[in-house]
Amino acid sequence: MVDVDGPALSARFLRGLAANPTGTALRVGSRAVSYEELHELALARAGALRSAGDQPPEAVAVLTGKSVEAYAGILAVLYAGATVVPLHAGFPVSRTRRMLEVSGATAVVADEAGLATLGELAGAGLELPVLAPGLDADAVPGTTRIPLGDRPLDAPLPVTASQVAYVLFTSGSTGRPKGVPITYGMTDHYFRLVDRHYDFDTTDVFSQTFDLNFDCAAFDMFCAWGAGAAVQPVPAQAYRDLPGFLAERAVTVWFSAPSAITLIRRLGGLRPGGMPGLRWSLFAGEALRAADVADWHAAAHRSTVANIYGPTELTLTITGHRWSPETSPGLCVNGLVPIGHLHEGHDALLRTPEGELSDHEGELCVTGPQMTPGYLDPADDEGRFLDHDGRRWYRTGDRVRRLANGELIYLGRWDAQVQVNGWRIELAEIEHALAGCPGVRDAVAVTRTVDGLVEIVVYYTGEPVPAAQLAKQLAEILPKGMLPRRYTHLDEFPLNSNRKIDRGRLARAAAS
Numbered sequence: 001m002v003d004v005d006g007p008a009l010s011a012r013f014l015r016g017l018a019a020n021p022t023g024t025a026l027r028v029g030s031r032a033v034s035y036e037e038l039h040e041l042a043l044a045r046a047g048a049l050r051s052a053g054d055q056p057p058e059a060v061a062v063l064t065g066k067s068v069e070a071y072a073g074i075l076a077v078l079y080a081g082a083t084v085v086p087l088h089a090g091f092p093v094s095r096t097r098r099m100l101e102v103s104g105a106t107a108v109v110a111d112e113a114g115l116a117t118l119g120e121l122a123g124a125g126l127e128l129p130v131l132a133p134g135l136d137a138d139a140v141p142g143t144t145r146i147p148l149g150d151r152p153l154d155a156p157l158p159v160t161a162s163q164v165a166y167v168l169f170t171s172g173s174t175g176r177p178k179g180v181p182i183t184y185g186m187t188d189h190y191f192r193l194v195d196r197h198y199d200f201d202t203t204d205v206f207s208q209t210f211d212l213n214f215d216c217a218a219f220d221m222f223c224a225w226g227a228g229a230a231v232q233p234v235p236a237q238a239y240r241d242l243p244g245f246l247a248e249r250a251v252t253v254w255f256s257a258p259s260a261i262t263l264i265r266r267l268g269g270l271r272p273g274g275m276p277g278l279r280w281s282l283f284a285g286e287a288l289r290a291a292d293v294a295d296w297h298a299a300a301h302r303s304t305v306a307n308i309y310g311p312t313e314l315t316l317t318i319t320g321h322r323w324s325p326e327t328s329p330g331l332c333v334n335g336l337v338p339i340g341h342l343h344e345g346h347d348a349l350l351r352t353p354e355g356e357l358s359d360h361e362g363e364l365c366v367t368g369p370q371m372t373p374g375y376l377d378p379a380d381d382e383g384r385f386l387d388h389d390g391r392r393w394y395r396t397g398d399r400v401r402r403l404a405n406g407e408l409i410y411l412g413r414w415d416a417q418v419q420v421n422g423w424r425i426e427l428a429e430i431e432h433a434l435a436g437c438p439g440v441r442d443a444v445a446v447t448r449t450v451d452g453l454v455e456i457v458v459y460y461t462g463e464p465v466p467a468a469q470l471a472k473q474l475a476e477i478l479p480k481g482m483l484p485r486r487y488t489h490l491d492e493f494p495l496n497s498n499r500k501i502d503r504g505r506l507a508r509a510a511a512s
Helices: 009-019 035-051 068-079 093-103 112-123 184-197 216-227 236-248 259-266 290-299 427-435 467-475 503-511
Strands: 024-028 031-034 059-064 083-088 107-110 129-131 164-170 178-183 205-208 230-233 253-256 280-283 304-309 319-322 347-351 361-367 385-388 391-402 408-413 417-420 423-426 440-450 453-462 486-489
Touching (some): 059 093, 083 093, 093 112, 093 164, 178 184, 184 216, 205 216, 216 253, 347 385, 467 486
Parallel strands (some): 024 230, 083 164, 107 129, 253 280
Antiparallel strands (some): 024 031, 391 408, 417 423, 440 453
């Protein structure tokens, strides 16, 4: 039996179950699922996974959209003592296959969207047993159905702090995604800290704007479930009248990438006082602008607005700043909101491009209990970790400044990694993919900001290729969120005084 005060993520759900057994744990569309019902669904699916094959799977992929089956599946994998590998059913098949292979997943939980992807994977030679309750998995060629059976678990299985709870994937500069193991010890430290810093309770309803393969989605789920609150996925059509949607569903906790503010403003949803039901408004995934916070706070005037920051490798978020209309504007730099103080138990170094340490400004390097032990493929560790003073540090690649009050503020990236609509993307991965397209000799990807949203623009040399053809080829390799918005052919790239490609000049050209 799982200790409700122990490190297991399932223990957080059990806390919510004890606090609010008949209350809503999840609402998808018109269906409300209580804590008791979701618990029973998870126990049944966990029992099926434990009975599948000669050995229970150590890692299970959850290949779904934001369906009831997705949430029950994630809980079931955790209940079964296995590692959750959340995947996006809409990703290109080649990318999904790579993530399945790297993660070591030996079974899949799927909904209808996931089954379609599994059929394509089976056609490409990858066959995995699938748990898809209520769906005809046998109709998908090459898949083996895991029957639901009649042997549910009596209770979630216990786990240890060193066990891997989640494997999440980030963009990689080598043209392949990097697997990040997140242990129970890491999540335990994180959520214990969150419990001390927020006053979530059984009356709260959490938005879920992030896809389930995005690390921030775990914040919504396990903060809500640890408090006996409800999770409310936000469908795309809700943004047409977000204030109306939030009021109808009684949402009290909003969490999204800052780019959502631009979209909601464009659709007329940032009317002053228009979102009075929100208690908390949280933003992460990309730089947060002070002007956006001011508009959002005017609409959600009763909510506390927080800018929280952290890469996947440091377990969801590692710093936080609460917006104060009186003091925060004076702390902003280049119009950006501070990311705040580092979480308790962690230390930071600021490192200059020359490798020297700075008290004022540099690349943020962090060590502490939320840091991943390393990527699934040790080759990906190169350049991302630093040994200093007898300790291992994660290099975020983010340039930050330490303010007079000790808080940190994000200034930009040291390398070619960018954040687009909350996605952390290596531009080198896009360049690598584009260079593999017929006719393309070399490629450079840059970003530009249009109406507050970051877009990717690429320049390439070689033979002129129709943009639609390049877009179609990249869509077979890259997720939709990584696809460029514009393709420009050049006879040759501009060079700077060091005879290197002048990326700054290309970025200025893209912006104009």
